[in-house]
Amino acid sequence: MGPLLRGAAWPRSLAGQAIALQVLVIALIVVAGSALAVVDARRDGDAAAEQQVLGIASALADSPSTASAIESGRATEVLQPVTEAVRMHTDIAFITIMAPDRTRFTHTDPDQIGGDYLGTIEPALRGSTFTEVYTGTLGPSIRAVAPVRDSSGNIIGVVSAGILQQSLADRWRAQWPVIAAIGVAALAVSLVGVWAIRRRLFRQTHGLRPDELRVMYEHHDAILHSVSEGLIVLDGSGVALVNDEARRLLALPSGEVDRSDLPEFLRTYNPGARDEIHVTDDRVLVVNRSPVHGSAGTNGDGSEVVTIRDRTELQGALGELNSLKILTDSLRSQAHEAANKLHTIVTMVEMGRAEDAVEFATAELALSQRLVDRLSSTVGEPALVALLLGKTAQAAERGIELTVTEDTRLPANSDDLLLTGQEMVTVLGNLIDNAMEACDRSDPWVEVTVTQDDGDLLIRVADSGDGMDARTFAKAMRRGYSTKSSGDADQHGLGLALVAQVVNRHHGRLTTDVTYGSVVTVTVPGP
Structure with a gap:
């Protein structure tokens, strides 16, 4: 970005620059948060699906009626209606019950009954229940595989239940509008807050640029240390500023100065005083006091500037x-x-x-x-x-x-x-x-x-x-x-x-x- 474009597009005031940076940061946070919400929704969906199919496969494998149907030789006749009813009720893709040699007893597609099951069953044949992602006859799916045991504990069959990944994708894609709406609402609320902050900051900085504020501070600091008069700024909370000459004339301590450290004639709010003569233990002082416009409150706790001249000699x-x-x-x-x-x-x-x-x-x-x-x-x-x-x-x-x-x-x-x-x-x-x-x-x-x-x-x-x-x-x-x-x-x-x-x-x-x-x-x- 060239200097001309950068100067034209980027705000010049401190308030404008601060708000522009905040808008960029907020937008980045909202976009990143929305993306993370989508990823998290997908991950949660996969985990929930995995737990669902694992529970269904384990429940069917542990059911005594499943083992009895396999042992009776009427597995397809007895179990096909049961598995289809469970599948329709739980909205999963398939439930397949098979023999140890992979021969299917049940399937979502009746034409596939009697064929060989496509997928991993070896851990189940060893007695373990597990999950995997595998591409079968219906497409890529998250499936759980559990062994079926007879009354003696021998493995006489295997149950596999699965959910298609396409179905899971459809589920979490359906959450996108909600996530997007929440993100847009959060961005809108943030921008309203940022706009309110900008107004306050603009009012407090009078629309000055950062370099103007820096120059103003440097000049302000140089003047405070170079003027031959004592200068004190008082506000509602106490002493806001004291220059070197004021410390010398009033014998004030180094560091922060509390209102109680000041002479009695400076402890009260009294703007408008002109050429008042006050006598301290060792000096004769001429004091002038002026209010800071726009800061004086009705209860007298506003800010004022006090100048002090030495008249002793x-x-x-x-x-x-x-x-x-x-x-x-x-x-x-x-x-x-x-x-x-x-x-x-x-x-x-x-x-x-x-x-x-x-x-x-x-x-x-x-x-x-x-x-x-x-x-x-x-x-x-x-x-x-x-x-x-x-x-x-x-x-x-x-x-x-x-x-x-x-x-x-x-x-x-x-x-x-x-x-x-x-x-x-x-x-x-x-x-x-x-x-x-x-x-x-x-x-x-x-x-x-x-x-x-x-x-x-x-x-x-x-x-x-x-x-x-x-x-x-x-x-x-x-x-x-x-x-x-x-x-x-x-x-x-x-x-x-x-x-x-x-x-x-x-x-x-x-x-x-x-x-x-x-x-x-x-x-x-x-x-």
């Missing part, structure tokens, strides 16, 4: 940028305030009140300088000093009294700190921001304490607000929480979650209570 950079922005804004505000004070001092000098101008200029400067000097001497981390100074200026602008307690003290060598400078900025910066947002507007104050004594690091931020209950606080640590409006919550709702991430990374504790105010405490144990 970006979130840290945003935190640092926010701190720098706060410091910049504070410096700008202070520069503006300094300009106003400078104009005041110049005016007082022009008015001849130089001593009052000096006192005015140095009073607030001394207060600010004392704070700078105290923090510089007690806090060895420059980033934390800058953060506290910037937050103090920011609080002053907003009319909030921010106090850094006298207990604040950290090792002079920043290498001895239990948290890095960036982690300190993340933890303390977010706690102060949350405190300034939550404090009571009628009496706004925030108090900050940072100490590292006896090997443990303690960070305590208190404010004049009402605080959060245990359930709300737990939610804030897990998913992010904000008292702001929904528009700002997306930007500021990760504060406590990021703090909890740093604390968990160092096996610390994050607690809250309401005593002299709303107090949030971070404790990081030393090595």
Whole structure:
């Protein structure tokens, strides 16, 4: 078969090729089964005929009347009617009773009586009953031969009964239509089933050819391993697919992944989610979820595709940028305030009140300088000093009294700190921001304490607000929480979650209570 003919006659889709092969196999099985049924019917017919003639010959040979008729010399007269009656009743070809010298006493054709029997009788003369296929006067036949004994056990005759093979052939040929009808019915039922399978297979493979499916799989596999985003496919039975990046971002085990191995936010069916931010123990992740069209059920057990982006480093950079922005804004505000004070001092000098101008200029400067000097001497981390100074200026602008307690003290060598400078900025910066947002507007104050004594690091931020209950606080640590409006919550709702991430990374504790105010405490144990 040439390529052109083969391409034109052979189906191209996977469903078509699979069904064509099934049709060929089914047709071959039905034809072979029918042929075997015919052969088996013929073999069974021959075996049944052999047993039939063997039983008839043995029954007549063992009958006492047969031996008596032979011994009386009236064998033909007595036995011919009997054998013909038995032959007509059993529908066999012939029953021949003969003398040991082959002389026939009975025969289907009366003209053959008295003639010699054609066939084998020697085993019967030796006392054995046997069957054979032999061509006699009526044609090829299956015959049985049995000896006739007198009362003394001597062989005085032989009985032969046979069925023509032509009759047997007519019998099993009569079964052909039934076998053919059964074969055609089986083929028809099989083709209906194959057609139903073809429809289902065609729908599931979208009519694609095997080579197209192979290329699709290769591309699919290559994309899964090359994309820089985490990719997870969820279906009703669990996790259908996880790529390498998703395993890395979610710290999933190798091999098969169960739904229980996923973080809590991925264990429920939630298609349509866009740019959701979730915080794990060590990462900030952006999650998008999309349903697989046509697979979602009404009970929410359909398939969905989940993509995951890592935002950990970006979130840290945003935190640092926010701190720098706060410091910049504070410096700008202070520069503006300094300009106003400078104009005041110049005016007082022009008015001849130089001593009052000096006192005015140095009073607030001394207060600010004392704070700078105290923090510089007690806090060895420059980033934390800058953060506290910037937050103090920011609080002053907003009319909030921010106090850094006298207990604040950290090792002079920043290498001895239990948290890095960036982690300190993340933890303390977010706690102060949350405190300034939550404090009571009628009496706004925030108090900050940072100490590292006896090997443990303690960070305590208190404010004049009402605080959060245990359930709300737990939610804030897990998913992010904000008292702001929904528009700002997306930007500021990760504060406590990021703090909890740093604390968990160092096996610390994050607690809250309401005593002299709303107090949030971070404790990081030393090595």
